[in-house]
Amino acid sequence: xxxxxxxxxxxxxxxxxxxxxxxxxxxxxxxxxxxxxxxxxxxxxxxxxxxxxxxxxxxxxxxxxxxxxxxxxxxxxxxxxxxxxxxxxxxxxxxxxxxxxxxxxxxxxxxxxxxxxxxxxxxxxxxxxxxxxxxxxxxxxxxxxxxxxxxxxxxxxxxxxxxxxxxxxxxxxxxxxxxxxxxxxxxxxxxxxxxxxxxxxxxxxxxxxxxxxxxxxxxxxxxxxxxxxxxxxxxxxxxxxxxxxxxxxxxxxxxxxxxxxxxxxxxxxxxxxxxxxxxxxxxxxxxxxxxxxxxxxxxxxxxxxxxxxxxxxxxxxxxxxxxxxxxxxxxxxxxxxxxxxxxxxxxxxxxxxxxxxxxxxxxxxxxxxxxxxxxxxxxxxxxxxxxxxxxxxxxxxxxxxxxxxxxxxxxxxxxxxxxxxxxxxxxxxxxxxxxxxxxxxxxxxxxxxxxxxxxxxxxxxxxxxxxxxxxxxxxxxxxxxxxxxxxxxxxxxxxxxxxxxxxxxxxxxxxxxxxxxxxxxxxxxxxxxxxxxxxxxxxxxxxxxxxx
Numbered sequence: 336x337x338x339x340x341x342x343x344x345x346x347x348x349x350x351x352x353x354x355x356x357x358x359x360x361x362x363x364x365x366x367x368x369x370x371x372x373x374x375x376x377x378x379x380x381x382x383x384x385x386x387x388x389x390x391x392x393x394x395x396x397x398x399x400x401x402x403x404x405x406x407x408x409x410x411x412x413x414x415x416x417x418x419x420x421x422x423x424x425x426x427x428x429x430x431x432x433x434x435x436x437x438x439x440x441x442x443x444x445x446x447x448x449x450x451x452x453x454x455x456x457x458x459x460x461x462x463x464x465x466x467x468x469x470x471x472x473x474x475x476x477x478x479x480x481x482x483x484x485x486x487x488x489x490x491x492x493x494x495x496x497x498x499x500x501x502x503x504x505x506x507x508x509x510x511x512x513x514x515x516x517x518x519x520x521x522x523x524x525x526x527x528x529x530x531x532x533x534x535x536x537x538x539x540x541x542x543x544x545x546x547x548x549x550x551x552x553x554x555x556x557x558x559x560x561x562x563x564x565x566x567x568x569x570x571x572x573x574x575x576x577x578x579x580x581x582x583x584x585x586x587x588x589x590x591x592x593x594x595x596x597x598x599x600x601x602x603x604x605x606x607x608x609x610x611x612x613x614x615x616x617x618x619x620x621x622x623x624x625x626x627x628x629x630x631x632x633x634x635x636x637x638x639x640x641x642x643x644x645x646x647x648x649x650x651x652x653x654x655x656x657x658x659x660x661x662x663x664x665x666x667x668x669x670x671x672x673x674x675x676x677x678x679x680x681x682x683x684x685x686x687x688x689x690x691x692x693x694x695x696x697x698x699x700x701x702x703x704x705x706x707x708x709x710x711x712x713x714x715x716x717x718x719x720x721x722x723x724x725x726x727x728x729x730x731x732x733x734x735x736x737x738x739x740x741x742x743x744x745x746x747x748x749x750x751x752x753x754x755x756x757x758x759x760x761x762x763x764x765x766x767x768x769x770x771x772x773x774x775x776x777x778x779x780x781x782x783x784x785x786x787x788x789x790x791x792x793x794x795x796x797x798x799x800x801x802x803x804x805x806x807x808x809x810x811x812x813x814x815x816x817x818x819x820x821x822x823x824x825x826x827x828x829x830x831x832x833x834x835x836x837x838x839x840x841x842x843x844x845x846x847x848x849x850x851x852x853x854x855x856x857x858x859x860x861x862x863x864x865x866x867x868x869x870x871x872x873x874x875x876x877x878x879x880x881x882x883x
Contacts, residue, residue: 339473341513345520346477346528347467350460354468354607357461361450361580370403373585374439375429376410376574379421383428383640384632385694386589386619392657393616394587395434396682403584407439408577409454412567422454428640433650450581455573462568465576465606466528466561474533474605475561477516477526478508498536500557501529509558528562530572532601540597545614545684547590555597571598579608587684590615614684617691619660630694637696647722647760649710652703658682659702660692704755712745719744722760730764733771739865743770746861754857770865774852777878780841787836789882791845794819796875801868808860816842849878 364372375391377383398405407429409422418424423442429435438448446453469475478501480488485501492499509531519526534556541551561572568576578586593615603610619630632638643653658665658677668680707715716737723731734740747754757766779788798815813823816839822828828838847859850871856862863871 338513339471342476342516343467343470345513345517346470347463350463350467352460352464354465357464357580361582364404364582366404367402369401371397371401371585372404372406372581372583373398373587374406374408374578374581374583375436376408376577376588377425378410378413379418379425379443381418381421381424382632383425385630385638385640385643386616388429388432388434388640388653389619389657389660389692390587390589390616391429391434392432392654393614393661393684393687394585396658396661396678397585397587397614397684398437399678400680400682404437406448406450406581407436407453408581409440410570410573411454411456412563412570412573428644431644431650432640432653455568455577458573458577459567461580462562462573462576463566466568466572469530469561469605470528474531475528476509476511476531478506478529478558478560479511479516479519479524479526480507498556500559502532502556502558506531506558525564527560527564529558529560530602530605532556532558533605534597534601540600542596542600542613544593545585545612546617546687547593547615547689550593550596552594552597555601557598559598559602571595572602575599575602575606575608578611579603579606583611585614585684586611587614587616590617614687617688619694620691621694627691627693629691637694645726645761647719647726647763648699648703648758649706649718649760652699652706655706656699656702659698660688660694662686663688700758703758707757708748708753708755710748712741712748715744715748716740719760719763723763726761727764733764733767739770742865743767746865747857756857769851769853769856770862773874773877774848774850777848777852777881778854779848780837780844780854782837783841783845785882788845789879791819791842792849792875792879792882795842795846796872796879799863799868799871799875801864805858805860812843812846813839850874 364370366372373394375387375394377387395405397403407426409425420443422440426441438446438450439453440446452458466475480501488501488505489499491497492505506529508529516526532555534554536553536556538554539551540554541549544550559571560569562568574586577583596613600610620627621630621635630638636642654677655669658669658680662680662682663686665677665680669677672679710718716734720731720734723734757763779785783791794815795812798811803811817823819842820836821842822831822835822838825838825840828835843859844854847856848854850859850862850866866874
């Protein structure tokens with residue numbers, strides 16, 4: 336028997352499949368030309384980083400805007416880092432922000448799609464089949480080096496300033512025979528299976544990264560591990576097999592993986608696979624002390640996707656923000672296409688930042704305010720109610736009166752210039768507080784004395800008429816102010832301040848404080864209409880009594 340075949344049968348006696356079996360089982364996808372098939376492939380650690388959300392978003396947009404497929408693959412070969420329900424946490428976290436998958440894992444045990452299993456621990460037999468084939472071809476071998484031997488090699492390489500790893504003269508089991516391997520296995524020795532790298536230290540590889548551009552690096556000469564001692568694959572080998580069989584066209588991932596590309600490309604070639612296109616995303620950066628650093632899950636609460644979910648940022652607003660940091664020309668497109676869904680934008684990997692997008696929470700808040708201002712009262716109610724059910728008991732109780740809540744949320748909404756007061760749902764309770772509780776602390780403009788404020792409120796209560804229209808309300812208020820010695824406009828007051836007690840703005844502010852406890856609110860007429868005649872009168876009476 337051929338020595339390589341003998342070794343393959345020794346190491347993988349249980350494997351009775353060949354690579355062609357899987358090529359048949361997972362055929363090439365029938366998609367239009369240029370369609371992107373990509374994946375989000377996290378480990379089930381439970382923590383979804385903002386950078387992970389960004390990477391998933393880029394994959395989603397690349398697939399959706401090209402008529403392709405986007406799938407979720409769980410890479411769980413490192414069992415030490417797993418958390419309970421880690422898959423479900425990832426799925427829920429992404430779905431909270433509108434990122435869904437055409438295929439892949441739905442939970443720890445559920446999946447959809449024809450190219451599964453979509454979790455690596457369930458694909459053990461597939462990996463072993465392909466490694467057996469490499470052993471048959473003389474491209475892989477068992478390595479029995481102990482951890483102590485490997486540590487000793489590394490120390491020597493560091494001392495001599497050589498490339499660290501198992502290669503060349505350090506690959507002591509490269510030419511082991513099947514008989515010697517059998518003897519070691521029978522003696523109970525552990526082993527890994529390594530690639531017999533065909534790399535040349537004097538050669539370099541070139542590849543085009545769809546974000547970074549042309550990259551040139553040394554060929555891989557390391558005999559990397561394909562299967563660990565427990566028989567499970569390393570990330571390097573598993574992702575190559577998975578991306579090939581799942582017919583992935585584009586690998587979109589963080590740029591910390593660039594250093595591994597020579598190894599990955601080599602693995603694709605030795606397996607006889609066509610490699611996918613690579614796009615490496617730079618990390619999300621944050622400004623600090625005049626410099627920039629990576630967004631850190633240890634230092635920055637906003638690094639966790641759960642932060643945005645708990646704060647109540649709507650998914651649509653987060654999408655808008657992600658688009659602005661993904662492609663710099665998106666904001667210009669949005670200005671010209673205010674009502675179009677962002678999927679209509681011509682997204683491009685080549686337009687992404689090579690250096691890394693800068694995270695800006697203030698900009699996210701501005702975008703979110705604008706986004707929320709475009710929603711209907713009904714939409715706002717539904718979003719806030721869903722959020723409050725999990726995050727704010729008191730607000731949820733208040734929203735049980737839907738009719739009243741719709742009036743509150745409808746104020747200055749649907750106008751050419753809607754107010755932009757709310758950035759996220761955890762601001763809603765405080766923003767709407769005065770619609771549900773009477774203000775206790777009333778602080779009036781400094782230029783208005785207590786007696787003058789009381790006089791304004793008494794006069795306004797006499798004038799207040801619930802049947803007055805919005806068009807009639809302010810002219811009546813202006814006339815009242817003028818009768819009481821206040822200028823009818825700030826401009827008139829500014830021209831002759833000595834002739835007036837103040838201006839109509841001071842008068843309206845006194846009324847505003849009495850009704851809401853605030854100096855800055857939406858339209859006072861609409862607030863009064865929402866509160867109702869009796870409530871307005873009671874609040875005016877309370878304010879007058881406090882001033883007396």
